Amino acid sequence: xxxxxxxxxxxxxxxxxxxxxxxxxxxxxxxxxxxxxxxxxxxxxxxxxxxxxxxxxxxxxxxxxxxxxxxxxxxxxxxxxxxxxxxxxxxxxxxxxxxxxxxxxxxxxxx
Amino acid sequence: xxxxxxxxxxxxxxxxxxxxxxxxxxxxxxxxxxxxxxxxxxxxxxxxxxxxxxxxxxxxxxxxxxxxxxxxxxxxxxxxxxxxxxxxxxxxxxxxxxxxxxxxxxxxxxxx
Numbered sequence: 001x002x003x004x005x006x007x008x009x010x011x012x013x014x015x016x017x018x019x020x021x022x023x024x025x026x027x028x029x030x031x032x033x034x035x036x037x038x039x040x041x042x043x044x045x046x047x048x049x050x051x052x053x054x055x056x057x058x059x060x061x062x063x064x065x066x067x068x069x070x071x072x073x074x075x076x077x078x079x080x081x082x083x084x085x086x087x088x089x090x091x092x093x094x095x096x097x098x099x100x101x102x103x104x105x106x107x108x109x110x111x
Numbered sequence: 112x113x114x115x116x117x118x119x120x121x122x123x124x125x126x127x128x129x130x131x132x133x134x135x136x137x138x139x140x141x142x143x144x145x146x147x148x149x150x151x152x153x154x155x156x157x158x159x160x161x162x163x164x165x166x167x168x169x170x171x172x173x174x175x176x177x178x179x180x181x182x183x184x185x186x187x188x189x190x191x192x193x194x195x196x197x198x199x200x201x202x203x204x205x206x207x208x209x210x211x212x213x214x215x216x217x218x219x220x221x222x223x
Contacts, residue, residue, distance in 0.1 A: 004154065031209065042115065042200070042213030050209075058210070090154060097209050102147075102154035 002026050004103035006091050012109045013081040021076040021106050023091030029101070031094045032074040033058075034066065036087040037105075043090065049074055081110045113138045117201050117214035124191055125222050132186040132217050134175075134201035142203040144168075144177055144184040145211070149198040158186075158199070196221045 007022045025032065030051045035043040045058030049068040063085060065077040074093075078085060088107050092100040118133040136144065146158040146168070159168030164179035173188045184201060201214040 040215055042202075042215045043211075044213075045210060048209070092155075094209075097204070099157050099160075100211065102156065104152065104154045 004091055004093055004101050006089075006103035006106050008106060009104070010107045010109075012111060013078075014111060015081060015083065017081050018077070018079050019081070019108075021078075021089055021091075021108075023074045023076065023103060024072050025074075025091075025093040025101070026072065027093060027095075027101065028071060029093035029095050030071065031096060031100075032068065033092040033094075033100065034064070034074070034076045035090045035092065036060065037090060038087050046076065046089075078108075083110050086110045113142070113203060113205065113212045115201050115203055115212055115214035117199075117217050120198075120216070120218035121220050122217060123220045123222065126193055127190045128221075130186070130188040130191045130195075130219070132199055132201075132219070134184045134186065134214060136182050136184065136201075136203050136212075138182075138203055138205060140205045142205050144175070145202045145204070146173070146175055146184070146186050147200040147202060149200065149216070151197070155200060191219075191221050193221045193223055195219060 004025045033048045034046040044060045047066040049055045091103045094100045143162045145160045147155040148158045149155045159170040161168040161177035167176045175186045198216045200216045202211045
């Protein structure tokens with residue numbers, strides 16, 4: 001099993017550009033999550049989904065959008081990149097409230 | 112609101128030394144407590160957990176005991192190895208909630 005996969009590993013964006021961070025899981029988990037990790041800080045929840053077609057905001061959703069058209073995929077969209085969105089982004093999945101499994105992360109730099 | 116506080120890193124130790132990484136929490140209810148580890152270039156993975164007071168979680172030689180009286184969940188290992196070098200995250204989750212609340216992480220460096 002691949003587990004949770006994320007692409008790309010690293011990306012540089014200019015201010016105002018848009019991009020989609022991809023996340024996929026092959027464990028048939030119903031819950032999926034997007035976090036960001038800033039230096040010296042804990043992970044902050046951006047968005048989560050409890051199943052296909054259902055998404056909800058986490059702690060820091062501003063500037064992001066998500067969709068969940070399938071159980072496997074949970075892409076995160078940045079529409080107008082800002083320097084404040086420079087961070088490391090982690091996708092995770094779980095079966096209900098059981099253990100969360102994480103992807104390797106995407107490092108994003110906005111200049 | 113709920114929060115988790117970890118000791119700042121990096122923590123640098125020699126191989127075979129005793130390790131303690133402190134973690135304290137504030138919570139309104141009766142949370143489950145977790146330690147996750149992130150090895151270089153990899154995603155976070157669950158190291159151990161405890162779901163009620165006085166429970167001890169253990170894995171790979173690491174242990175942590177859920178102490179309600181001191182609201183703590185300190186991570187310990189008797190003899191660290193170079194391969195334990197990683198970032199360690201403490202987290203909590205209230206029973207009524209799916210959301211994990213995270214500490215800032217503690218970087219551990221083990222020198223041979």
